Amino acid sequence: MKLEANRDACISSGNCVMTSEALFDQDDDGVVVILAEDVPEAEEDHAREAVDICPASVLRLV
Template sequence: MKALADRDVCIQAGNCVMAADAVFDQDDDGIVVVLVDEIPEDELDRAREAVKLCPSQALRLSD
């Protein structure tokens, strides 16, 4: 599974990093950055939670 982020929609809330810091980070401007090409199996639940918590709906998961 892959994490996808729409950096143009990101509002720099940081919820993604708090929920799944092994998958998401923020750049110097606070915009989301996806850290991994494939989400490790043990991080999937955290990544799903990050998608749910994103206030701007900038995140999604894809097979």
């Protein structure tokens, strides 16, 4: 499972970071940064939750 993010459409809500600090961070402008494109098995549920709760729908699992 891989994570992708459309950084250009990110609205900097930070919900993803609150879901998993192991997978997500934010740059100085608050835009999402993917820390682990290949999602570790232990973080798969967190990745799914982040995709589901992203208010701008910029996160995607492939």
